[in-house]
Amino acid sequence: MTLFQPQNWIAFIRGFRFASPSYLLLLFLIPIFAAAAIGQRRRKAAAIKYSDIKHMKKIAPSLRVRLRPLLTLLRMAALSLLIIAMARPQSGWTERNIKTEGIDIMMALDCSYSMKAMDFEPNRLEAAKKVIAEFVTGRVSDQIGCVLFGTTAFTLCPLTLDYGVIKGFLQNVEFGIVDGNRTAIGLGLATCVNKLKDSKAKSKVIILATDGENNVWDIAPNKAAEAAKALGIRVYTIGVGTIGRAMVPMDRGVFGIVNVPMEVRIDEASLTEIAKMTGGRYYRATDNKKLKAIYEEIDRLEKTKIEFVEHQNYDELMGLFGWTAFLLILMEILLAGTYFLKLP
Known part of the structure; x- marks a missing residue:
């Protein structure tokens, strides 16, 4: 310098x-x-005696x-x-040289009509959207994408580092964005796997949240899990729903919207097998608080590696x-x- x-x-x-x-x-x-x-x-100043110094004072x-x-x-x-x-x-x-090893994460969110159930506040879908947005906010240097699934599946947002874009898309997710009459867990998982297959990241993760059972067999959940395992992708599965029954708003024609009690059926065996096969973990969320805690735990488990060299x-x-x-x-x-x- x-x-x-x-x-x-x-x-x-x-x-x-x-x-x-x-x-x-x-x-x-x-x-x-x-x-x-x-x-x-x-x-040490020198001194000289004078009889009259009035004229000396005028000397500067x-x-x-x-x-x-x-x-x-x-x-x-x-x-x-x-x-x-x-x-x-x-x-x-x-x-300071900062070296980061980001994680590529795909979020799979069930948008079937059963996600209208009000055992979460205000319902399962809105609760999941809020928690996922908070999860995205807390990440650093990770590419994150999102897939929605119901009867079909489609990519809401591909892998990106622009977290504002992801949260903006999530905010606009509502029922009807996909056909919500059935639940294609296997197809939703396979779509996420497809988005991660060309990823160069050392760590690849899928977080799948659903409240039901797979009833669309275009792609079986276990086959999608095998593909994820082959590509080294960890899958965390989350069953969203209370134990027992939950009130679900249903359109009864002339009677309008009526809250109907429905049995909560989550294929926990299949979700557990998917997570176990890929090295992930299965969680059950029965309310907003537990759902938030689950995403926070996954956030702690999947930490981005950051190295500082000074x-x-x-x-x-x-x-x-x-x-x-x-x-x-x-x-x-x-x-x-x-x-x-x-x-x-």
Whole structure:
């Protein structure tokens, strides 16, 4: 780092430090030395007796007399610089190299009509959307995408680092975005696998949330799980629904929307097998609080690897301050022996 280049002065100030700052306490002695020097100069001042000094008062001190305190100032400045030099001033910078190994994550969300059940507040789909958005917000350097499934499956958002886009798409998800009459768990999982098959990430994850049983057999869930296993993809499965029955709003024609109790049927055996086969884990969420806790646990399990490597580069400035102090002392000696020379 070149100290006198204008573009480096900000970096110089930010990177300035003292290797031995305790020596700076000696600077408190400078005012004492300065006061002693001034007192000594006054005591040595020559005096001549005159019978009448009224005319002498009109004579202004010469420039040489007025500038003589400059000698004391030079001496104190030199002494201050020597003390600073003893404190070993340094200037430099720290280079930080950040290496991240992000995880590619696909979220699979069930949008079948059974997700209208009100055992979650306000319903299962809205509760899942909120928790997934919070999960996305907490990630760093991971590519995340989302697949919705019902009778069919489609990609809501491909893998991306733009978390704002994902959360914006999630916010607009509603019933009817896919045919919600049936639940194609296998197709939803296979769609996620397809989005991850070309991923170069060292870690690939699918988080699948559903409240039902697979009843669309275009692709069986276990076949999709085998494909995920072959590609080294971990699958976390989440069963969303209370134990027993839940109220589901149903359109009864002339009677309008009627809340009807429905048995909660989640194929936990299949979801557990999918997770076990791929090295993931199965969870059961029975309310909003547990669903949030599950995503938080997965967030802790699947952490992005971040490495920091720091290099510190510092230049010693002791010589700069020391040589400046030497020049000031030399200047004081030359001025005291020439311009400010006092004859007896």
